[in-house]
Amino acid sequence: MAEPAMLLNDAPPATDTTGRLDTSESFAKSLFTGEILFGNAFPYPRMSERDRELLAMMVDSIDHFMDGKDAALRDMDRDGAQPAEYVQELRELGLFGLVIPEAYDGIGLSNAGYARVLSQTSRYDSSTSLTIGAHSSIGMKGLLLFGTPEQKSRYLPRLASGEMIAAFCLTESGAGSDAASIRTSARKQPDGSWILNGEKIWITNGGIADLYTVFARTEGPGGKISAFIVEAAWxxxxxxxxxxxxGIRGSSTTTVTFADVRVPAENLLGEEGKGFKAAMAILNSGRTGLGGGAVGGMKTLIALATKQATERKQFGRPIAEFGLVREKIAQMTVDCFAAESTVWMIAHYIDSECDDYSVEAAIGKVFAGEAVNRAAWEALQIAGGNGYMREYPYEQAARDARILPIFEGANEVMRLFIGLSGLKHAGSQLSEVKSAVDDIFSNPIKGFGVLGSYAQRRIARATGLRGDKAPFNCPAELKESLAIYQKYASALATASEQLLRQHRKAVIERQADLKRVADVAIDLFVGLCTLSRAISLGADTKGDAAQGREIARVFAQQAKRRMASNLRRLAGNEDQSLDRLAGNILADGQYRWDVL
Ligand SMILES: Cc1cc2nc3c(=O)[nH]c(=O)nc-3n(C[C@H](O)[C@H](O)[C@H](O)COP(=O)(O)OP(=O)(O)OC[C@H]3O[C@@H](n4cnc5c(N)ncnc54)[C@H](O)[C@@H]3O)c2cc1C
Known part of the structure; x- marks a missing residue:
């Protein structure tokens, strides 16, 4: 493992909240109108001094605690549980109080700092990160976001010390991706208390939690969802x-059942009937934890793959000399840098109290989760047969990473969310353009006044005269990369407009097209975060800064090819054939052919 000092040097910069963010507008959604809100991503945010100081100590003590625990962690994976003494040690390290404000006896880290801690624990063990993350990112996040002062002072100090561990109870057997269809019920009693009935499944920390954030219907079937704080001891x-x-076998996953549980009136969390919105806000705000974990996992995989490639000799040479092995190591590095740049940009948005970062959070979840999965399989491949043996860490890394595209919103659902949210934003801007253009004809002077920046850009697009200029000095080496993102943001806007005009509301059913525009938005957002981060590393012609620029250039070229392909395939694709084929196979329930 790397020395603590080195780890601090590679700490991702984050969050100097004095940036000039436009907190009311979403950077990612604006891409669907062709607009790059440069001020919201350039310059790359820096870690606050307070976080840096706290993290120096925390990273050091995590390394000290986890280094040399390989065998014990492997036992936890084999046994499928973390021993109580291990969880106690996590408590003593203060890992349950990371995001709880100091006023409630917590450490009070920013989201950026929190994600950095999870990236450190994930260098050693994903299950450990999940135990901490399910507590902080989702289990008790609702209390932080929506709790009353009384609820906070009753629970947060105990949650900060780890005396109480928290879990988040949303999923049910009939309600996974469609979380709004939960059936757990909460009947209001004359004294204002509630009676809770239902069963939640696959709850992380379910078996060790003392406090659950539970979502239930408060008005019978079809009624509204509310959130409750429920103690396990009730x-x-x-x-x-x-x-x-x-995978993530050490972490506790159980069902949690509520049979006529009486919940006092004062344990309603947030407003009655606003529970679904609260659940989505909690999940959004918690997504940097997963992203940080993915980045930490990738760093370990890169270190393992590098060691293996250097030490293993075949055909009389270290396999590190072979082009196809080098390509894998380089790609893992590009992916890791891109994921890291994205995750800490999103943390910066959350810490800057942006109004809307839901699409950015979804992009970070999708990209970082898929990047660590690719890295796990590539590292395993570099290790060859050893990679397949349980004696080595690769197969566990691959099993552990596999959960990321599934939970906290399946990546398919996340892509639909990204695509639809972006199109909705573009659609609202289009109707503004329409009314502006109407006004131009009915009242030219007033009309030109309301011709907003979107309309101006749209006209610029139509006439080929681009208006957007980056308000910073882009290094010569990165000018082409920047131009790629400007060109494809414009192309995304054109494609979005065409999709909306052609399909109107029915666009919601065109999942393959939604995935394509979502993937373009992912490449644009991740690419611009990567570019910003690379520029922030400085102008040195050698070393980390020069390599950072090289990574940004590689990402931009790869993104360009993916974006071009996705946009091209909006017009020419095999969607109808594939749909027909799926229909036939689904009707038969099996593959039809055989060579006999
Ligand atoms: C290890 C683990 C830990 C978990 N921890 C928690 C927890 O702490 N708290 C909690 O509340 N939940 C938790 N979950 C539940 C998790 O969030 C859900 O598994 C997840 O939301 C997906 O729901 P599902 O498994 O029911 O899949 P389904 O909803 O059945 O979806 C299956 C697949 O169908 C596809 N799909 C679904 N809907 C659509 C759509 N509209 N369009 C296109 N494709 C679609 C996707 O490919 C998806 O992967 C956990 C799950 C696991 C496995």
Whole structure:
């Protein structure tokens, strides 16, 4: 493992909240109108001094605690549980109080600092990160975001010390991706208390939590969803056995059942009937934890792959000399830098109290989760047969990473969310253009006044005269990369407009097209974060800064090819054939052919 001092040097910069963010507008959504809100991503945010100081100590103590625990962590993976003494050690390290304000006895890290801690624990063990993350990112996040002062002072100090561990209870057997269809019920009693009935499944920390954030319907079937804080010790609360999982096996996953549980009126969390919105806000705000974890995992995989490639000799040479091995190591590095640049940009948005970062958070979740999966399989491949053996860490890394595209919003659903949110934003701007143009004809002077920046850019697009200029000095080496993002932001706007005009509301059913525009937006947002980060490393012609610029250039070229392909395939694709084929196979329930 790397020395603590080195780890601090590679700490991603984040969050000097004095930037000139336009907190009311979403950077990612604006890409669908062709607009790059440069001020919201350039210059790349820097870590606050307070976070830096705190992280120096925390990273050091995490390394000290986890270094040399390989065998114990492997036992936890094999046994499928973290021993109680291990969880106690996590408590003593202060890892349950990371995001809780100092006023409630927590450490009070920013989101950027928190994600950095999870990236450090993930260098050693994903399950450890999940135990901490399910507590901080989602389990008790609702209390931080929506709790009353009384609820906060009652629970947060105990949550900060780890005396209480928290879990987030949304999923049910009939309600996974469609979380709004939950059936757990909360019946209001004459004294204002509630009676809770239902069963939640696959709850991380389910078996060790003392406090659950539970989502239930408060007005019977079809009624609204509300959130409640429920103590595990209350009569009627029970949990099932530890699930026997593919990966992240050390973390606790169980069902949690509520049978006539009486919840006092004061444990309603947030407003009655606003629970679904609260659940989405909690998940959004918690996504940097997952992203930070993915980045930490990738850093370990890169270190493992590098060591293996250098030490393993075949055909009389270290395999590190072979082009196809080098390509994998380089690609893992590009992906890791891009994911890191994106995750800490999003943390900066959350810490700057941006109004809307939901699309950015979804992009970070999708990109970082898929990047660590690619890295895990590539590192395993570099290790060859050893990679397949349980004695080595690769197969566990691949199993552990596999959960990321599934939970906290399946990546398919995240892509639909990114695509639809972007199109909705573009659609609202289009109607503004329409009314502006109407006004131009009915009242030219007033009309020109309301011709906003979107309309101006749209006209510029139509006439080929681009208006956007980056308000910073782009290094010569990165000018082409910047031009790629400007060109494709414009192309995304044109494509979005065409999709909206052609399909109107029915665009919601065109999942393949939504995925294509979402993937273009992912490449644009991740690419621009990467570019900004590379510029922030300075102008040195050698070393980290020069390599950072090279990474940004590689990402931009790769993104260009993907974006061009996605946009081209909006017009020419095999969607109808594939849909027909799927229909036939689904009707048969099997593959039809055989060579017999
Ligand atoms: C290890 C683990 C830990 C978890 N921890 C928690 C927790 O702490 N708290 C909690 O509340 N939940 C938790 N979950 C639940 C998790 O969030 C859900 O598994 C996830 O939301 C997906 O729901 P599902 O598994 O029911 O899949 P489904 O909703 O059945 O979806 C299956 C697949 O169908 C596709 N799909 C679904 N809907 C669409 C659509 N509209 N369009 C296109 N494709 C679609 C996707 O490919 C998806 O992967 C956990 C799950 C696991 C496995």
């Amino acid at each position: 009569p009627g609360v029970s949990r099932g056995h530890h699930e026997d999982k593919m």
